[in-house]
Amino acid sequence: MAASDTMVTADRSSTRERAAGYLLRRHRFRAAEALPWLIAIAAFFLFPDRMTFGSQVLVMVMFALSLDLILGYAGIVTLGHAAFFGVGAYTVGLAAARLQWTEPISGLFAAAIAAGIVGFITGWFLLRYRGLTLLMLTLATAIMLQETGNLRSDISGGYDGLPGLTFKPLLGVFDYDLYGHTYYLYALAVLAVVFYFVRRIVYSPFGQALTGIRENVRRMHAIGSPVHWRLVTVYTIAAAVAGVAGALFTQTNAYVTLTVFDFDNSAKVMVMLILGGTGRLYGAFVGATVYMVLEDYFSKLSPTFWQFGIGLVLVLAVLFARRGLLGIFESIGQYISERKKS
Amino acid sequence: MPHFAIVAVSILFDGLAYAMFLFITSVGLSVTMGLMGFVNLAHGAFAMAGGYVVVTLTRTLGVGFVPSLVIAAVVVGAVSIVFERVLYRRLYKSTDLEQVLLTIGLAFMAIATATYFYGPIPKSVPLPDWLQGDVNLGFRYFPSYRAFLIVLGAALIAVLWYAFERTNIGAKIRAAVDNRRMAESVGINVDRLFTLTFAVGSGLAALGGGLAIQLFGLSPSFAVLYLVLFLIVVAVGGLGSLKGTLLAALVLGVFDTAGKYLLADAGGFFVYAVTVVVLLIKPAGFYGRE
């Protein structure tokens, strides 16, 4: 009797240790996480003449990452995420065109703050709603911002936009070059910094609470979680990140128009994230890259064909691959490791 | 007549015609969303398809405009049944997001197909004589087409109201919108009811698409551009409500027209501002259920 009791206790404590260990170590960096960065750097050397395109991919990765915070982690579906991208893009554009403020890094901060403020205000009002109501409210907000810009097209440049923007050299030293090399590395560095912050948030107790809200908001209320404040907080942060993506967009394109607010943009980033896989951080990387590369290739071949293809992929993804490409990779990985065991 | 009255009458008239278009096209979406909770973003594509059927019938096959409208409604309604049975049915229990994504995917495919067969340039249709020109209503001349739209809209509203409020089937639909499980337990076959409402709704959307050609021209992007408008009408009116859709169509149609008349550039703003205000106060829309 005594011996088996001791064994049971010993077993239980080792189970405890295993369980605790899993949670204690979950946030540590894994080797595989270096992969996307290595690929990004490799691209710099392998495709030196595609670096302007490369910057656009990085911009969309950041945009998709910001959406993952609300859609993937908090489980909130919106149709107006482009609003924050647009606010960030126009903060930098207007500062450069109207205020002659062309220092790039401070531009990023200004964009983050501006977009964050818009995110906070709209989030505070709108996140009390869900479903179709929220979809329509967020959609309407983005369109209204766009229409406001159109109203004062003397300031905003309307749909023709603000072309020919120039920016000061980065850190006073690195200047824009014709092939976009400087700006690619700049975008990559910004993405790395932003990603570090987003990753910390996701693995924090706050990030855990977000997944709780996504999984069962009723339960969250019942255990005392201030759900609305959690959502407003993540919405504000996501807006700021989207704003930085928009700012980078203007800086790397030296051009911005009101089309950044289009519903098309909101839909596109959602498709990218879904394709890659939501709630996994790296889904944004995979989805945005794959989408941009395919779009670049196919829409040159035939834009109609591209649109049909993307529609078809969406339909198939919903029917057969709900967890996106990362989900498929994971399933393949599981299948392989199960085959190895047998 | 004093100037402002003339402007007011013009706004009301054009607004009413626009509202009729919105109502005819959106009512199907409202009822199907209210009945099954299914977010169908391909609804605009059904309207677009109806428009292109009318274009082909009138321009290539020489069929009259009004008969083409009827044929388009019937054809698209019938085809929509296939979609419902084969695809939509599988997602009734899925999340909103999945329904949104699937139907957007379908809409993209539809737009690409239309672009392939008809090209991206907006199309028009030949109208019969009695729909061209103006009609004299005593104190003013009004475009005949818009008058036709208003009359047709009113007639359809009457028919739909009668069907909804006075027939057996209408009662069943209302019951199922109100409480699906209760309706099922009383023996109402909600699945078949849904297929029927879906087909009628899509047929009406096709009719709306055909009617829209003369108002806005028809290009493949119609499916997405006007979808936003239909969704707004449905959200503001309240899911599953005939009255709500009508009221929302009227409010939004008149406001949008007024905005465009009076504030040219800022015009588009109004519809969205009204939407936000209504939804903040009544998140389920005018006649929606919380």
Next chain:
Amino acid sequence: MTAALQVEGLNRSFGALPVTRDVNLALERGARRALIGPNGAGKTTLVNLITGALRPHSGRVLLDGEDITRLSQADRARRGLARTFQINQLFRGLTVLENLCMTIGERDGHCNNLWRSAGSRRVVIDEALDHLDSLRLTDDALKLVRELPYGRQRLVEIAIALAQKPRVLLLDEPAAGVPSSESHLILDVVAALDPDIAVLIIEHDMDVVFRFAKEITVLVQGAVFTQGTPNEIMNNEQVRAVYLGQERHRGGHHG
């Protein structure tokens, strides 16, 4: 002495239908009260009103003397009011351990922290594991909740409520849906609850009620029909007529 939970004159209707009619209820510290009544009596509605999921049309709810009628569900939970749901409300896509850590994290305000990793809070994990130990759920700690059999999920539901360290605990048919072979697990837990907690349990199974309850409130058509000790209720002719005619002796069924 102030009651742990006090309900005064609570009224609520759904449209024209009154579902809670002038309900008065008091739970002292350490109370073990069962709330019974026929189907549709409004028991879960009453619990919803107490926890704040529903707002009453009139009446008050007091927690340790404090009027919480205007407070949100979350605010009430933070003041020590916990509940379980009749149908499990769990974080099904997360592990059992995460379910508990989330609860403790929200209770102590850890979840306001955006910077430190969730794993760095060793004390939270240890407490979560202690709760799992006491409910014999340790082996399931890393399993996803949706992979557990329903009976063990029900235990997780109770574990979450207990992890809130409540002063007042409302259990809505804790053994509902649990196969009879497993229901003793639930009932053992209920029997072993901290004597300081005030507990209100909605139950249909009379065996459970008589085993656990020191007092019983009978709810019929939204109003309190009668209250008393188990013996008084069992010998009450009217209660028999209204309700005990439907008595069941087996555990593990849906209410």
